[in-house]
Amino acid sequence: MHKIPVDIAVIGGGPAGLAAAVKAKEEGFKKVILIERDKEPGGILNQCIHDGFGLIRFGKQLSGCEYSQRYIHLAKEAGVEIHTDTMVLEITKDKEVYAVSAKEGASCWQAGAIILAMGCRERTRPQVGILGTRPSGVLTAGAVQKYINVQGFKPGQKAVILGSGDIGLIMARRMTLEHMKVEGVYEVMPNLGGLRRNKVQCLEDYGIPLHLSTTVVKVHGKKKLEGVTVAKVDENRKPIPGTERYIECDLLVLSVGLIPENELSRHAGIQLHPVTKGPVVDQNMMTSIPGIFAAGNVSAVFDLVDYVSKTGEVAAAGAANWLRGEIKDVNTNQYMAVEAGENISFTLPQTIRPEDGKITFFMRVRKPLTKPVIQLTCDGKVIAMKKLQTANPPEMVALTVEWKEEYQGHIMMEGKEA
Numbered sequence: 274m275h276k277i278p279v280d281i282a283v284i285g286g287g288p289a290g291l292a293a294a295v296k297a298k299e300e301g302f303k304k305v306i307l308i309e310r311d312k313e314p315g316g317i318l319n320q321c322i323h324d325g326f327g328l329i330r331f332g333k334q335l336s337g338c339e340y341s342q343r344y345i346h347l348a349k350e351a352g353v354e355i356h357t358d359t360m361v362l363e364i365t366k367d368k369e370v371y372a373v374s375a376k377e378g379a380s381c382w383q384a385g386a387i388i389l390a391m392g393c394r395e396r397t398r399p400q401v402g403i404l405g406t407r408p409s410g411v412l413t414a415g416a417v418q419k420y421i422n423v424q425g426f427k428p429g430q431k432a433v434i435l436g437s438g439d440i441g442l443i444m445a446r447r448m449t450l451e452h453m454k455v456e457g458v459y460e461v462m463p464n465l466g467g468l469r470r471n472k473v474q475c476l477e478d479y480g481i482p483l484h485l486s487t488t489v490v491k492v493h494g495k496k497k498l499e500g501v502t503v504a505k506v507d508e509n510r511k512p513i514p515g516t517e518r519y520i521e522c523d524l525l526v527l528s529v530g531l532i533p534e535n536e537l538s539r540h541a542g543i544q545l546h547p548v549t550k551g552p553v554v555d556q557n558m559m560t561s562i563p564g565i566f567a568a569g570n571v572s573a574v575f576d577l578v579d580y581v582s583k584t585g586e587v588a589a590a591g592a593a594n595w596l597r598g599e600i601k602d603v604n605t606n607q608y609m610a611v612e613a614g615e616n617i618s619f620t621l622p623q624t625i626r627p628e629d630g631k632i633t634f635f636m637r638v639r640k641p642l643t644k645p646v647i648q649l650t651c652d653g654k655v656i657a658m659k660k661l662q663t664a665n666p667p668e669m670v671a672l673t674v675e676w677k678e679e680y681q682g683h684i685m686m687e688g689k690e691a
Contacts, residue, residue, distance in 0.1 A: 441528020
């Protein structure tokens, strides 16, 4: 098969991929391609008609559609070569990208650098282990969002939502506005899974109850969903006998978490992180394979699209530096691991090359903090600190550090009460 040479190949046309492609063109590379499997770029933002996007990146309250359209316009204006309705089948360590499309057939691009921006997918019913039959009416929150916002179809009349992720909370409000009855949101964990602002604006403002430490244990119905049984759970998330309650409904909406789309990464032999489930990356967003970078939700699931776009820009700048030969000795033992210390579940990046420059770390805390202080230490010495009003597990925290090459040793990120 003929290999088409390109400078940078971006896989995925969501906010991370679009930002990466635009940045790559700004870095002066002529042949930048963006490959998107859907019929148009934009990713999940194309079905997000609510606002709350772009405050950091554009300084405005935008809907998801408006946010993506801004980047699509920038990409086209910059001359990014966009291939839609194209599915990438494989990437190799030699930075070959194999893809197929109805229009172009089979294609192979030989890239100087690859940026992975495939995003994430929703967890489904088998991954949460709900008993019962398989009737219609059990859908993920994203599917319900697409049915209502894009296709203009109302998938039910009375809904129960399992999981308090942000899409589920937003769809609780959206379904209410479409005159659907939302009986309640049920969360197996003792804490909210989404942002607090969505709890207030999407549940409390509309009188929709949130039931913590409660889950759906069974669905009822053969061809169509007739109802669900919910029950309280103990500290080990096991249903408590005697707490079961039957709820009549024709729609069960699953908002039970997201998983990075990393089949391509895994098959290419890229090292994945056990917590984020995405590639292990350095401050340039470069993976364990030199010249292959990862950005956005494929590296870790973010709560703010502005951060997603930021990682896309960092990955593109890193790819540019790689192609210009400014990133060297990548196979040596110079990398230092960033340890997730007290009350930190993970950090991004997870490894650091000792070189001068600004590094933005992203992280999540394990448990809520009322007066949090996030600090980064090197061999026990504090080299950066940030005080916050609050910190909660669903909310990503960003800490920008002026990194110096002299910072070498045991690097640790910690989250403490002031």
